[in-house]
Amino acid sequence: MPLGVYNELRATVPLLANQSEDCLYLNIYVPGSGARGVEAPYAVVVWAGGPSHEWGTANALDGAVLAARAHLLVVTINYRLGLLGYLTPGVRSTAVQAAGGAAVLDVAAALGWVRRNVAAFGGDPRRVTLAGHAAGAALVNALLMLPDSKGLVSRVLLLSGSALSPTALAPDAALAREHTAQSLRCTPETTNDENWFVECIRARPLAALLAVEAPKARFLAGWAPSVPISRETASQGQAPTRALHASEAFLDCALAVVVATTESYQFFNEEDIRHGFEEEHRNRILRTYVRNVYRYHRNEIFAAIRNEYTDWEKPIQHPINIRDATLESLSDAAVTAPALRVAQLHARRGARTYFAHFAHQSKDADYPQVVLRVKPCLTSWGCPWWVACSTRRRNYSRGDVAVAEMSVSLLAAFAKTGDPTPRAEERHHDGATSWPRYEMNTQQYLSIGEIFPELYTTTSALDDEEDSTEPEEDSSEVEECEPSPSPRPALSALPAPQPSPKEDSLTNLDSQYYSYTVALGVTVGAGCFLLALNVLVFAGIYLQRGRRRTAHRRPRREAQQRVRTQREAEQRRRRAAKKTRPDPRDIGVDDF
Incomplete structure (x- = not known):
């Protein structure tokens, strides 16, 4: 397990002490001005989960900072996870089977409650933005496949995930049901009812249900939502791409998609991340990915991946270089390319679509020598000002603060107007960064990271800062220097441009x-x-x-x-x- 994942789990474990199926609660964070504020009724941001389909809590992220700085009404929701949230009964007539899991229905129910009652808290039910990160983004994307989800949200924000990712949806819901029935010793002979599987599960204690592990292959999802079943399709549902293309709810809302530079480090252990590995180990990893994800032309796909992500100019490959190339290839395959495909499906029909690449790298990361991601979800929620972030990282540079300010401004503008380009009076910085609309003919996107100049102070100021333990009263007044050269792009499908201090952050x-x-x-x-x-x-x-x-x-x-x-x-x-x-x-x- 990588150090970053371990630290995240360690910070989340205290929040998971009280677990129950009776978890359908939500938290509402209202700006300090209340329902009578200048910007009331406020735009609403609903946060639908985090990095895993098997564990998580709405309390992991505190929406107070985002509500205060962006003047938004923030809602964090809970929903059922694991077997309780994603096991389908196999009977098409049930709502859980049609939705692809109880978790999808939980999110839909929470959105319905927000739409009916948010006005009492000073929110605007016509401006509801649904956001999710990683597995939460896949769940949000799966919700948009439901015909009944039309009208629940007006904007959607997907961070580091989509429904087209290999780890997003359950690869075989029938296999998961069969495996669960064998683990719980459920057979059709125990009851004559056609809902024998549901009745058997209801008769088992909660501890027995939580002990069942989903059949999971590497690089594929275990417990995860299934493709919703429409009335016109067969019992097994339809392909995710076709379901998104046919969904009116998906096309009616504005969509913003954000991916980070490295999205695949959770697939490796600490030794691989820190010291790298040889070509033989790289080939085994890529073969496993191709074998589990693809069905046809596996040899050709493996050869193409190895050829594309090998630096042939170097006769001898260093383990660190092999590690970086492997991280890049899996990030592109598992997250970036599927997310880009979702954006293209949305933009092809003329819907408002925005795409961004989060390339910021903190100097106080778990692996300073590795180009790993700073989670865009934490930065968008104002992590440098958020007290709970001290469990993840303690030292934030002024560059981190500048990126967080920009991310909050972009999220606030998108939630309020549907256009993520902040207005002049809402910008927390001096730059004129704008987020262009993603269209098929131009394919413009925003790159967040190196576009922000590195902020610095003089040598004497640095010396005084090191000797002083008191925080500065006015730390927002900084000078800016020429931006450093852009690092080697980690997205083969999205080549990162060289930044310029006189240009904005548009990448064509x-x-x-x-x-x-x-x-x-x-x-x-x-x-x-x-x-x-x-x-x-x-x-x-x-x-x-x-x-x-x-x-x-x-x-x-x-x-x-x-x-x-x-x-x-x-x-x-x-x-x-x-x-x-x-x-x-x-x-x-x-x-x-």
């Missing part, structure tokens, strides 16, 4: 595509030029060798020609001499 994916096209064209052109140059060089060498061969053969041919000429001349002389010599038969006696 389309321009990145054009830059890549130009670079590819230059590379291909250079390759063609080198190929032509090599052809010319080889042609010149071939011609030169031909000339040398001709030069060597010419003297031999001339010598042979001279010998042939001499022989022919000798033969002609002999023939001439033979003709001029008198024949002895023609000599007479008188000649003597």
Whole structure:
């Protein structure tokens, strides 16, 4: 277990001391001005859970800071978890089966209560934003597949999760029912009722139910919501992508999706995170992911992932580099790519969609040498001002405070107007950061992190700060320096741009595509030029060798020609001499 996950569990354990199925309660945080404040009725933010489908509590996050600084009415809700929240009975006529789990119905019931009663607390029932982080974001996304969820919320915020993630939905609800029936020794013979499974579960004590573990494979969900069943589809439901595409509730609300740089460190242990690992271990991890998540073309997918996330320029791969590349690949596959797909499905129908990459890295993180995430949910809730955050981290830099101020401003603007770009009077900083709308033709998104300049003080001020134990009275007045260079992007699907102090935080994916096209064209052109140059060089060498061969053969041919000429001349002389010599038969006696 990584140190960050351990610290989070350690801080949450005291809040889980009192566990019960009678958990359907909610907490309401109202700004100090009350229902008669200047901004009343207030926009409402409903927080629907945190990092796991099996444990959690609404008390883990204190909404007082967010309500006070953003002037919002904050509601945190509880719902059933684990087997009690996500086991489906297998009978299509039941509401739990149709919704994909009792937890989905719990959230829907809480939203209905908020819509009916929030006006009594100074809230605006027409401006309700439903937010969730990780598993909570998947639950929120699954709720939007329900036809009955239309009108419950007007805005949705998904942080580090979506319904399309492999860890979001139950891979096989029927297998979970069968496994539970075997663990609890439930059989159809025990009762003649068609609801035999439900009756058997009701007859078992709570301790026996909590002891049942869901059949879970690595990188897949255990207890998790199922795809809701519509009236038009078969009993097994439909694909999550198709369900979202057909959901009017999903398309009617404004959607904001936020992902962090590294979303997969919970899949590794402390040793792997701290010291890295070799290629063989990396290959086993990737093979396991491909085998559990995909059904077809597994070898091709594994080869493509390994090729894409391997730095081929380095002949020897360091374990730390292998760890970083593996974290990047699993983050893209398990969280970033599914979340981007949800944003594209929403934007394709013309709905208001916003996408952001949370790239901020705190200097006081659990692993300073690793580019791990600071949870956007904690920062959006104003964690530097939140007392309970001291259990997670104690030292917050001014950069952390600046990022938290910006995150709170973005969340407040989105909850109030549906547009996350803060108005000038609501900004807690001097910058003019705006969050552009995500559209299919431009694909603009916001990058939160390096866009904020690092805040600093002079050396003398730092020395005084180290010697003094009293907090500064006015710590908000700071100077800013040139931003540091942007780190290596950790999202292959979303290349992070280089920040500029004179530009805002817009990142245009389309321009990145054009830059890549130009670079590819230059590379291909250079390759063609080198190929032509090599052809010319080889042609010149071939011609030169031909000339040398001709030069060597010419003297031999001339010598042979001279010998042939001499022989022919000798033969002609002999023939001439033979003709001029008198024949002895023609000599007479008188000649003597």
